[in-house]
Amino acid sequence: MRFFVWLRPVAFLLVLLIAWEIAVRMHPGLILPGPIAAFAGIFELMHHGLLLKYAVASLFRVTWGFVLACITAIPLGLALGWRRRGEIALSPLIELFRPISPLAWIPIAILWFGVGDLSAIFLIYVACFFPLLITAMSAVHNIPAVYINAGRNFGLSATAFVARVLYPAVMPQLLVGMRITLGVAWLVVVAAEMIAVNSGLGFLIVDARNAGNRYDLVLAGMIAIGVIGLLLDLAMRSLEQMKSFRWRSSEE
Amino acid sequence: MALAQAVVAPIKNGYKLRAEQLGVVYTSDGKNLAAIEDINLEIKDGEFICIVGPSGCGKSTLLNVMGGFLSPTSGSVTIDGERVTGPDRRRILVFQERGVFPWLTVEGNIGFGLSNLSREERERRIAHYVQLVRLQGFEKAYPSDLSGGMRQRLQVARALAVDPDILFLDEPFGALDSITRVIMRGELLRIWQTERRTVVFVTHDIDEAVQLADRIIVLSSRPARIQQIVPIDIPHPRNISSPRYLELRDELLKQIGLAYEI
Numbered sequence: 001m002r003f004f005v006w007l008r009p010v011a012f013l014l015v016l017l018i019a020w021e022i023a024v025r026m027h028p029g030l031i032l033p034g035p036i037a038a039f040a041g042i043f044e045l046m047h048h049g050l051l052l053k054y055a056v057a058s059l060f061r062v063t064w065g066f067v068l069a070c071i072t073a074i075p076l077g078l079a080l081g082w083r084r085r086g087e088i089a090l091s092p093l094i095e096l097f098r099p100i101s102p103l104a105w106i107p108i109a110i111l112w113f114g115v116g117d118l119s120a121i122f123l124i125y126v127a128c129f130f131p132l133l134i135t136a137m138s139a140v141h142n143i144p145a146v147y148i149n150a151g152r153n154f155g156l157s158a159t160a161f162v163a164r165v166l167y168p169a170v171m172p173q174l175l176v177g178m179r180i181t182l183g184v185a186w187l188v189v190v191a192a193e194m195i196a197v198n199s200g201l202g203f204l205i206v207d208a209r210n211a212g213n214r215y216d217l218v219l220a221g222m223i224a225i226g227v228i229g230l231l232l233d234l235a236m237r238s239l240e241q242m243k244s245f246r247w248r249s250s251e252e
Numbered sequence: 253m254a255l256a257q258a259v260v261a262p263i264k265n266g267y268k269l270r271a272e273q274l275g276v277v278y279t280s281d282g283k284n285l286a287a288i289e290d291i292n293l294e295i296k297d298g299e300f301i302c303i304v305g306p307s308g309c310g311k312s313t314l315l316n317v318m319g320g321f322l323s324p325t326s327g328s329v330t331i332d333g334e335r336v337t338g339p340d341r342r343r344i345l346v347f348q349e350r351g352v353f354p355w356l357t358v359e360g361n362i363g364f365g366l367s368n369l370s371r372e373e374r375e376r377r378i379a380h381y382v383q384l385v386r387l388q389g390f391e392k393a394y395p396s397d398l399s400g401g402m403r404q405r406l407q408v409a410r411a412l413a414v415d416p417d418i419l420f421l422d423e424p425f426g427a428l429d430s431i432t433r434v435i436m437r438g439e440l441l442r443i444w445q446t447e448r449r450t451v452v453f454v455t456h457d458i459d460e461a462v463q464l465a466d467r468i469i470v471l472s473s474r475p476a477r478i479q480q481i482v483p484i485d486i487p488h489p490r491n492i493s494s495p496r497y498l499e500l501r502d503e504l505l506k507q508i509g510l511a512y513e514i
Contacts, residue, residue: 146347149321154365154414155341164364168355 033216041220050204051224058193058200059228061117062185065124069181073129074174077136078166087137094133102127102188106195119196120189127188128181135177139170172240179236186229201225268450269295269318269418273327276313286475287313291327293469293478297417300444300451302461305471305479306508311454312422314476318452319345319420331418341365343418344411349427351407352395358382359391361406365414381409384443401432405439412443418450425460437463441488458504462497463490470507480507 017035024034033041045051080087105126109119143166151165193202201221208217274291277284287310295301305311316322318329320339329336331343339345344365352361362381366374382391385405387398395403404424411419424440425433437460444451455461461468468482482504486496 144350146350147353149339149345150347150351150353152321152339153319153341153344155339160367165353168353171355 033219037216038219038223041214041216042223045204045217045220045224051220054199054201054204054221055224055228057117057197058189058202061120061192061197061200062124062182062189065121065189066128066182066185068121069125069128069132070178073132074136077133078140078162078170080133081137081140082166094130098130098134103191106192109192110196115196115198117197120192120200123192123196124185124188128185131181131184132177135174135181136170139173139177140166142173143169175236175240179233179240182232182236183229186225186232190225201228267294268297268299268331269293269452270330271318271327272330274314274317274324274329275326276310276317276322277325288317288471289475289477291476291478295450295452297450298448300464300466301453301469302465302467303452303454303469303471304456304458304461304504304508305476306473307456309471309473310476311456311471314471315345315420315422315452315454319343321345341414342416343420344414344416345420345422346404346407346411346424348423349400349403352403352410354395357392357394358387358398358406361395361410362413364410377413381413384412384446385409385439399432400428401436404428404436408440408443412447412449416449418452421451421453423454423456426455426457433457433460440464445488458501458508459492462501462504463492468504470504482507 021034021036024032042051045054080090102123105123106119109122113119113122147165147169151161156164189200190202190205193200194206197203201224205218205221208214208221271291271293274293275289276287278287279285291314303311303314313322317324318336320329320336320343323337353364356364359378359382362378363374366377369377378391382388385408387402387406387409390398390402395406398406407424408419408421425436428436441464453461453464462484465484468484470479470482471477472479482500484500486494486500490497
């Protein structure tokens with residue numbers, strides 16, 4: 001029974017791919033390469049070692065940008081959420097920066113860091129910083145007062161309170177915010193790589209088009225981006241499922 | 253027996269907890285709202301006190317002031333002659349619901365306040381209180397796997413584990429169904445009789461108060477003042493159909509201004 005449940009989306013995908021291939025063969029000419037060409041493109045890229053190299057390059061940038069944003073934005077957001085006065089003071093500034101697309105920073109990034117990894121990492125950092133900051137602040141606001149009072153009642157030191165009440169209490173909401181933000185980072189890295197660097201999956205897509213309209217490789221790059229994005233999301237979701245983290249969803 | 257009492261009894265001012273001219277005024281939208289007013293109260297060591305009153309009258313406010321979670325606008329609370337200025341692990345407040353930490357297991361919750369102890373001592377205490385509140389077999393379970401009654405027992409265990417002088421309970425069984433509530437009262441009495449702490453128990457349930465308390469503090473409607481203090485002179489276990497029980501219960505219902513015929 002389980003097998004059939006799994007089979008359904010796979011069968012649907014297969015039908016779709018076959019229909020795509022048939023459609024492409026019936027109307028030759030460059031609208032879109034067929035799936036066979038796209039998968040051939042993936043194998044070609046793998047054969048040259050480019051797919052792995054570019055995927056690693058993109059993941060490297062995303063990891064650095066995301067991790068740096070986590071270790072700066074989350075503590076700051078928690079602190080601001082806890083001390084409302086700080087939040088009130090900083091919120092106009094935050095609200096001003098937040099709607100600026102991270103891609104608008106590309107010229108500044110190139111001005112400051114040149115064309116290269118640092119620029120891309122900076123752009124991902126900017127893209128992740130504000131969503132994480134806001135998530136952390138609202139996570140603190142949403143802590144039930146009961147947990148805070150219970151924590152205070154047992155006479156914890158400030159550090160112990162943060163580690164044993166504040167941090168676990170915000171964790172479920174924080175993880176959801178981190179998962180969504182990582183998705184954004186993965187979107188942004190592709191765009192950033194199209195302009196600010198000479199490697200990575202975003203660069204691959206632009207390069208394949210520029211160097212001879214290799215749309216099969218463009219599609220191959222897109223498929224790789226989709227698959228890796230899916231895997232990142234699954235990885236974050238599995239983190240959310242951990243028992244000591246997912247308490248909120250299971251209690252309510 | 254007399255000796256045991258003599259060992260427990262000597263306290264600086266003769267009382268465990270003393271509230272003097274206690275008042276709390278909330279300010280909202282520039283208006284002053286008195287929640288409690290002129291509360292004078294003395295609680296003896298080991299006593300089981302119930303605070304009853306109409307809903308919204310300020311029972312919880314009074315409890316929060318005694319627990320140190322809320323500063324009074326006037327007057328003071330002293331415990332063992334020492335003025336209460338904030339929450340303290342010597343007096344633990346048990347909340348109505350959601351008071352246990354859902355990210356910790358039963359063991360983790362009971363051990364929450366015990367990080368200053370050695371590992372063996374901590375484990376010994378956790379085992380003792382797991383036993384006391386009858387949660388054996390659930391040591392590794394998370395609160396989400398427990399029933400409402402089990403969660404409240406867990407909260408009481410976590411409170412008792414740090415060896416507090418006073419236990420404040422804020423309608424601890426209010427969110428439970430009526431059958432579980434009756435069972436929990438029995439459990440609380442059993443625990444109180446073995447552990448002998450001072451207990452201050454807020455409830456809006458008259459029967460609950462008459463079944464549990466040594467003395468019942470009846471509060472008036474807002475701003476809450478002490479309307480009457482009713483000692484319950486029935487020994488435990490209490491027969492809830494005895495004439496004396498019914499008499500006290502009726503008197504309290506009248507005090508609160510409730511009709512006792514429906």
